[in-house]
Amino acid sequence: MRQETAAFSSALLAFAEAHPEVVTLSxxxxxxxxxxxxxTRYPERYFHMGIAEQNMVSWAAGLAREGFRPVVCTFGVFxxxxxxxxxxxxxxxxxxxxxxxxxxxxxxxxxxxxxxAINDVGVLRTIPKLTIIDCGDAxxxxxALEAAYAVDGPVYIRMLRGCVPxxxxxxxxxxxxxxxxxxxGLERGVSEQEPQVxxxxxxxxxxxxxxxxxxxxxxxxxxxxxxxxxxxPFGDALLLDALANAECGIVTYENHSVVGGxxxxxxxxxxxxxxxxxxxxxxxxxxxxxxxxxxxxxxxYGMDAAALEDSIHDLVARGS
Amino acid sequence: xxxxDKTTQGRTAGERIRAAAAAVRKANVEIALxxxxxxxxxxxxxxxxxxxxxxxxxxxxxxxxxxNAQPVGSDPDTAADPQLRGSLYNGVPADGGASPERDRLFxxxxxxxxxxxxxxxxxxxxxxxxxxxxxxxxYNLDIVAAEHSPGYETASGSLGQTVSIAxxxxxxxxxKGWPGRVFCLLTDGELNEGQDWECFQLAAKMxxxxxxxxxxxxxxxxxxxxxxxxxxxPLGARFESFGWDRVWVDGHDPDxxxxxxxxxxxxxxxxILCETDPAHGIPALEELVPDHFVDVCDGNRSLLEAALADLxxxxxxxxxxxx
Numbered sequence: 001m002r003q004e005t006a007a008f009s010s011a012l013l014a015f016a017e018a019h020p021e022v023v024t025l026s027x028x029x030x031x032x033x034x035x036x037x038x039x040t041r042y043p044e045r046y047f048h049m050g051i052a053e054q055n056m057v058s059w060a061a062g063l064a065r066e067g068f069r070p071v072v073c074t075f076g077v078f079x080x081x082x083x084x085x086x087x088x089x090x091x092x093x094x095x096x097x098x099x100x101x102x103x104x105x106x107x108x109x110x111x112x113x114x115x116x117a118i119n120d121v122g123v124l125r126t127i128p129k130l131t132i133i134d135c136g137d138a139x140x141x142x143x144a145l146e147a148a149y150a151v152d153g154p155v156y157i158r159m160l161r162g163c164v165p166x167x168x169x170x171x172x173x174x175x176x177x178x179x180x181x182x183x184x185g186l187e188r189g190v191s192e193q194e195p196q197v198x199x200x201x202x203x204x205x206x207x208x209x210x211x212x213x214x215x216x217x218x219x220x221x222x223x224x225x226x227x228x229x230x231x232x233p234f235g236d237a238l239l240l241d242a243l244a245n246a247e248c249g250i251v252t253y254e255n256h257s258v259v260g261g262x263x264x265x266x267x268x269x270x271x272x273x274x275x276x277x278x279x280x281x282x283x284x285x286x287x288x289x290x291x292x293x294x295x296x297x298x299x300x301y302g303m304d305a306a307a308l309e310d311s312i313h314d315l316v317a318r319g320s
Numbered sequence: 321x322x323x324x325d326k327t328t329q330g331r332t333a334g335e336r337i338r339a340a341a342a343a344v345r346k347a348n349v350e351i352a353l354x355x356x357x358x359x360x361x362x363x364x365x366x367x368x369x370x371x372x373x374x375x376x377x378x379x380x381x382x383x384x385x386x387x388n389a390q391p392v393g394s395d396p397d398t399a400a401d402p403q404l405r406g407s408l409y410n411g412v413p414a415d416g417g418a419s420p421e422r423d424r425l426f427x428x429x430x431x432x433x434x435x436x437x438x439x440x441x442x443x444x445x446x447x448x449x450x451x452x453x454x455x456x457x458x459y460n461l462d463i464v465a466a467e468h469s470p471g472y473e474t475a476s477g478s479l480g481q482t483v484s485i486a487x488x489x490x491x492x493x494x495x496k497g498w499p500g501r502v503f504c505l506l507t508d509g510e511l512n513e514g515q516d517w518e519c520f521q522l523a524a525k526m527x528x529x530x531x532x533x534x535x536x537x538x539x540x541x542x543x544x545x546x547x548x549x550x551x552x553x554p555l556g557a558r559f560e561s562f563g564w565d566r567v568w569v570d571g572h573d574p575d576x577x578x579x580x581x582x583x584x585x586x587x588x589x590x591x592i593l594c595e596t597d598p599a600h601g602i603p604a605l606e607e608l609v610p611d612h613f614v615d616v617c618d619g620n621r622s623l624l625e626a627a628l629a630d631l632x633x634x635x636x637x638x639x640x641x642x643x
Contacts, residue, residue, distance in 0.1 A: 023495075047491075050525075055518035058481045061474075062488020065416065066496065085478050086515075090485055093475045094467055095399035128395075152399070 001207060003163040007141040008101075009034035012071065015145040016042055021067055025049050027056050027074040033103050034161050035073055053078045057086035057100070064096040069149065075109070076102020076117035076158060080124055091154040092129045098155075099148045105134070105158035105203055106255030106284065107298065112291030117158070118284050122260015124156050125232050131176070132232040134158040134262075136206045137167035140229050143174025151176065158203060165207040167227075174229065179239045182210070182225040195224035197315050198246035199308075200239065202228045202262045203255035205282075208298065212308045221316060222247075234265045243270060248319025249278035251311045253303075258283040278318060280311045333376050337574035340375065340442035341367035343635035345601045347438035347451055349628050352616050355455050359463070360614040361598035361605060362507075363435045365538035365571065369505065369594050370427075370435050372577040373534065374443035378423040378503045381411035383445035385470055389453035390460045396468035404460065407473035409445050420498035424489055426473055427505045428482035429536065431612075433465035433472070440470055480513030483533060487523045490531040490589075501581070504533045509541030512550050517562070523589045524563025531589040532581055536571060538598045540610035559591045571596035602627045 016022045016038060023045045024038050030046075039046045049056040053074060060070035072079070079087065079102050091098050102117060109115045124132055131151050135141045141160055148155035168180060179200075201209045206227045213225050226242045228234075243250060243266070250270070252263040263281030270279060284301050298304040331339075344367040352358035374380070385408035398405045402414035410425045412418045427436060434454055440446035450470075453459040460468050466475040476482040486504035493500055510516065523531050537555065539546050546552055559566040565585035569576040571594030580592040599605035604623035608614060616624060 050518070050522060052515075052518035052522065054480070054515045055484045055487075055522060058484030058515070059488035059491070059519070059522070062485040062490070063492050064488075065473075065485070066418075066489055066492030067416070068492055068495070086481055086484075089475045089478045090481045095397065129397075 001210065002166045002169070004138045004166050005163055006034065006037070007138040007164045008159055008161055009037045011142045011145055012038050013041060015149070016045065019069060019149065022069045022071060023047065023063060025056050025060055025070055025072045027051055027053050027078065029074050029103075032075070032161075033073040033101070053083045054086050057083040058090040060098045061090040061094065061096050064098050069097060069099070071099045071101060071145070073101045073103070075104050075115055076120050077115055079156070080117065080120040084123065087124070087130070087154065088127055092127050095129045095153040097151065097153060099145065100154065100156045101159045102156060103159050103161055105160075107289060107294060107301070108160065108204060108255065110291055110293060113288040116289055118289065119257045119260055120156070120158065121231050121256050121262070122264065125260060125265065129153050130232065131155040132230070133176070134202045134229050134231050135160050136203055136227055136229055138164045139166065139168040140174045147174050147176045160204070167207060167210070177230045177233055177236055179229070179236050180227040181238060181242070182206070182213070182227055194222070194245050194247055195242070196222045196246070196248045196319065197312050198224045198226065198242045198250045199253060199312070200226045200228055200242070200250065200262065200266055201253040202231070205253040205255050205303070208305065209253055209308055212305045216309065216312055221312060223312065228262060231262065231265060235269045240269070240273065243277070244273065244275050246277055249280065249315035251280045251282060251308070251315065253308060254283040256283050257286060259286055278315060280315060282307060282311055333578060334574040337368060337371045337375050337577075339635055340371040340439065342601060342631050343442050344371060344435055344438040346628060346631035346635050347441070348434050349602065349624050349631065351434050351451065351454050352614055353621070353624060357613055357615040358434055359431045359612070360602070361538070361540065361609055361611050362429070362432050363438070364600045364602055364605060365596035365598045366429065366432050366435050366536045367439070367601065368572050368574055369534060369536055369577060369596070370432060370439040371442055372574050373425055373503060373505065374439050374445065376578050377581060378425050378501070380425055381419060381422045383409045383440070384411060384413055385409040385445065387447045387450070389450040389456075391458055392460045392468055396460065396466070398467050404468045405473070406465065406467055406469045406471055409440055409470045410473065412473065419500070420496070421500055423501045423503060424486070425503045425505070426482050426486040426489070427465070427471055428476045428479065428510060429505050429507050430464045430472075430477040432505070433461070433463060433469055436465065436471040437461055446470055479510040480515035483516055484519040487519050487528060487531055490523070490528045491526060493530055494528065501530045501532055504531070506533055506535045508535055508537045508539065508546055508552055508555070511535070511552055511555075512541070520559070520562045520564060527587050528589045529585055529587050532592060533589070534592045534594060536594050536596055538596045540598050540612070542612045545610050556593060559593070564589050564591050566591040566593055568593045568595060572600050601631070
């Protein structure tokens with residue numbers, strides 16, 4: 001799997017070039033949010049808002065009211081925790097088209113709990129009129145801004161930076177509300193055989209899962225692997241089909257707390273659709289996390305390859 | 321827009337605002353008696369300020385809103401239904417395309433809703449009959465206003481946010497080269513919020529001299545006097561130290577209010593600090609203040625009824641006299 005750098009930085013430049021009304025707001029984390037390219041190319045469209053996220057979000061609402069399309073960038077954790085009320089009452093209540101770009105989602109920062117957005121999806125999923133995107137690869141990073149632009153309302157994007165895997169190379173670009181099926185790294189339309197286990201993954205967990213799925217498939221386990229990148233609205237036809245046809249059960253695998261995110265949304269869907277299958281939610285347990293490297297954190301919180309393998313084996317064993 | 325200008329009716333703008341303010345207080349006493357309570361002290365402190373904003377202080381252009389109270393559904397979505405926007409009453413068209421030369425008005429003081437509605441009536445932007453629907457279920461004249469309430473462009477009830485939105489609009493006007501000014505009505509109690517000061521420091525850094533905040537300094541907030549809860553003094557010096565120009569005015573003197581936006585403030589945002597009295601114009605309230613919300617009870621009902629007669633004499637008919 002190829003790793004790429006500057007995926008967001010390039011995407012933002014292309015986005016800004018296509019839409020002259022796009023402006024970028026930074027809460028003093030421009031370097032950490034890959035904004036320097038934009039700042040250099042479009043200094044008159046780049047605004048230092050200071051370390052003041054609440055004002056930044058409401059200010060963006062004012063710019064949006066006047067026809068600008070603000071892209072508000074900082075770490076996700078400082079958006080949904082610090083400026084939650086502003087996201088609700090300044091943006092969502094008036095359904096203003098502001099794009100909130102939240103960097104270092106989940107455990108993708110080594111800086112510890114103050115920087116880890118572990119429950120952003122859970123919190124933000126409860127906000128009316130807000131769309132939530134969770135990028136899983138460089139193709140999605142490249143397409144998320146344009147997809148968000150087409151939404152008539154505020155959008156929160158869990159954005160990846162730095163080295164980002166390219167999983168969906170040469171296939172369909174990001175499409176809002178459409179999950180993707182993976183087959184050994186390639187996408188295909190429908191599964192040919194009923195799966196024993198349906199794996200639903202998001203964010204960096206999709207890349208983490210690929211070698212595990214390949215290994216288990218080689219062992220004869222029938223797995224359907226669905227990648228989800230739109231968390232609100234949630235539950236498209238492909239996902240529903242994969243959930244309904246899982247013989248032994250479903251594993252959700254997310255770079256987020258097991259409370260409120262992909263796993264919770266899937267559980268809601270299963271019950272609403274009357275799909276009575278076991279569900280294992282892999283993600284950050286209901287805890288604040290340590291600081292450290294990604295492999296260390298995934299291992300510490302039961303989210304690494306071994307944990308995923310065990311979960312799938314567990315469902316197969318229970319179902320046979 | 322000078323206070324000394326004589327109108328065709330032979331009254332100065334200041335005199336018309338004074339009469340309108342008395343009518344606003346009267347309408348609020350009526351609302352209090354009818355509903356069992358109202359944000360009366362805010363009407364007393366803010367009546368002249370709000371009337372002045374609609375009658376010459378800001379150049380808003382004509383109202384574009386319906387003249388009557390409007391029914392609202394379960395989700396008043398002003399994006400889906402622009403005809404519900406409270407900003408229509410401040411001259412902002414439903415398509416959002418404001419006139420570059422006109423001023424904008426943002427009201428952060430959500431508790432001033434009944435004061436704003438009554439001022440809209442006095443400024444000829446709303447029919448007097450609309451006030452009968454204040455606080456009625458299923459109508460847009462909420463007691464605490466949001467963006468579907470006449471005169472309000474934002475959901476300002478969570479304090480501190482609207483001035484940032486107004487500053488964002490002022491910033492947008494600068495980027496577009498539009499000459500219009502952006503007014504934002506705040507109160508001193510709201511200035512407890514950190515976000516206001518986040519906004520003030522950035523507005524100064526950006527040199528938004530088209531941003532004018534008008535602060536009703538009535539010295540009261542939810543639980544008491546501001547100097548007991550969280551002192552703001554020296555408020556003028558605070559604004560100055562944040563890089564703003566500021567001017568103190570008597571918030572009950574329409575002529576001072578009308579002149580204040582013209583105070584020189586090149587390259588800096590301007591704060592118009594309005595010294596006010598939350599019992600002004602209704603002596604019956606003097607023993608009650610500070611009082612965030614006046615509940616009508618047996619003990620004060622007759623006093624408020626007497627205040628009505630007094631205000632009747634002073635307000636006269638001003639409907640249609642607005643700018």
